[in-house]
Amino acid sequence: MTQPSSTAHAHPGTAPPPDPRRWAALALLCVAQFMLILDVTVINVALPDMAVDLELGRTTLTWAVTAYTLCFGGLMLLGGRLADALGARRTLLAGLAVFTAASLVTGLAQDAPALLGGRIAQGVGAALLSPAALSLVTTAFHGAERTRALGVWAALGGSGAAAGVLLGGALTEGPGWRWVFYVNVPVGLAVLVALPALVPARPPRPARLDLPGALLVTSGTAALIYGLVEAGDSGWTGSGTLLPLASAVVLYAVFGAVERTSRAPLMDLRMFTRRPVQAGAFLMLVATALLIAFFFLGSVYLQHARGFGPLETGLVFLPVAVATGLGAHLGSRLVGTLGSRPTAVAGLLVAAAGCAPLTRLSDTGSVYAVLLPGFAVASLGIGAVFVTATTTALALVDHQEAGLASGVVNTFHEVGGSIGVAVVSTVAATGIERGTVGGFTDAFTLCAVxxxxxxxxxxxxVPRGKPQPTGGPHAH
Structure with a gap:
């Protein structure tokens, strides 16, 4: 997000004495962040049951996934500025309260508007909570301790996504899909009660808020996703598709103009002149789009076309999660020895190779002989790309720009998930609506390409060279 504070760069001799509560505070902050990551994927396995109970069509199911990541990513930079302006602890508690209440509303939903409204509110709460929590982590720890703390924080990304599909399957098959959201309520309330005693209040720093910029970039992305989803019904040349896509272009152009003239821009567009940031944002967008598309497509295919139950579906994705983690570990070593470019190219080629068998799925073939190995191989490559995206953007820019680069890359992480699901939902429209395999193979072919x-x-x-760690903040 935005650079948390000047203490992030203080010399060891001038750093304030460590707070004895810092590790307990980190544990609670990680629990809160874990919930946010969980909710990106936890809903995927529950989609078929939700569709039956609430009579939801393909478009609404797609928005049930993308509304959350859209608001999370689109408003994240504004959340970071609010943490500066109002104080990180206050912003975090406000975001956690909104997220917890929104989870209850979503679980109680009886129709599509209530469900989507709850998901939007969850995304708003997440956009407030996540950058504020990261700011508190980076200011509570110093030196080697900060590296350890940020390592724990970064590990939440892969584990949260993995736990999401497994927990989603267990809850959907057990007490029901509503508990996918209800589970956040007791956890959120417990963290709300405990955090104030462990996280000290720090004075806010003066900061201007670029509300027009936040609304423009989020609206532009919403229009883009709407057009991509609508293409599944109206076709790529229909007015229902072209008008939203054209609106997105206009909104992005206006956003660029506003940011160039703003005294306190939400996003310093000059960051996009930095090749490492361009590369990191691009890699993060592609990797997240592919991974979240896999969760979405795989869940609907297994339950609609193959008759799998929610828990069995969640278990199928466990090797995917393990492969993603292994790929990230391998990628971190390769980036340090070979450099960013070879690692990124190799990771994406492995992902494409893993998608190849998925283009030949059938109604009768073995899921464990075709789909599962394909997902695992593709996820191994994607894990390496995730690490390359983050290290390239943060380690190949100046130290003082690491916070800004982190905010850009994390925004592309969430928005990438939204775009990926929107595109594959449209391509696989016939398969999702009729439970036939053809639409799914088309979508996986697109992923491979x-x-x-x-x-x-x-x-x-992607630039040549081996990144050197900056110690700058990063989210997931």
Whole structure:
């Protein structure tokens, strides 16, 4: 997000004495962040049951996933500025309260508007909570301790996504899909009660808020996703598709103009002149789009076309989570020895190779012989791309710009998930609505092509060289 405070760069001799409560506070902050990551994927396995209970069509199911990540990513930079202006602890508690209440509303939903309204509110709460929590982590720890704390924080990303599909399956098959959201309520309330005693209040820093910028970039992305989803019903040349896509272009252009003239821009567009940031944002967008698309497509295919139960579906994704983590570990070693470009290209080519068997799915073939190995191989490559995206953007820019670069990359992380689900939902529209395999194979073919094209583009976009850690903040 935004750079948390000047103490992030203080010399060891001038750092304030460590707070004895810092590790307990980190544990609670990690629990809160874990809930946010969980909610990106936990809903996927529950989608078929939600569709039956609430009579939801493909479009609404797609928005049930993307509304959350859209608001989370689109408002994250504003959340970071609010943490500066109002104080990180106050912003965190406000975000946690909104997220917890929104989870209850979503679980109680009886129709599509209530469900989507709750998901939007969850995204708003997450956008307030996450950057404020990261700010508190980076200011509570110093030196080697900060590196350890940020390592724990970064590990939440993969584990949260993995736990999401497994927990989603267990809850949906057990007490029901509503508990996918209800589970956040007692956890959120417990953290709300405990955090004030462990996290000291720090004075806010003066900061201007770029509310017009936040609304423009979020509205532009919403219009983009709406157009991509609508293409599944109206076709790519229909007015219902082209008008929202054109609106997105206009809104992004206005956003760029506002940011260039603002005294306190939400996003310093000059960051996009930095090649490492361009590369990191691109890689993060592609990797997240592919991974969240896998969760979405795989869950609907297994339950609609193959008759799997929610828990069995969640278990199928466990090797995917393990492979993603292994890929991230391997990627971190390769980036340090070979450099960013070879690691990114290799990771994307492995992802494309993993998608290849998914293009030949059938109504009768073995899931464990085709889909599961394909997902695992593709996820191994995607894990390496995630690490390359983060290290390239943060370690190849100046130290003082690490916070800004982190905010840009994390925004593309959430928005990438929204765009990925929107695109594959449209391509797989016939399969999702009729439970036939054809639409799914088309969507996985697109994933394979996208990964291969991204590998070629990475040859030109990703800079040479081996990143050196800056210690700058990063989220997931």
């Amino acid at each position: 996208a990964a291969a094209v991204a590998a070629v583009l990475s040859l030109a976009l």
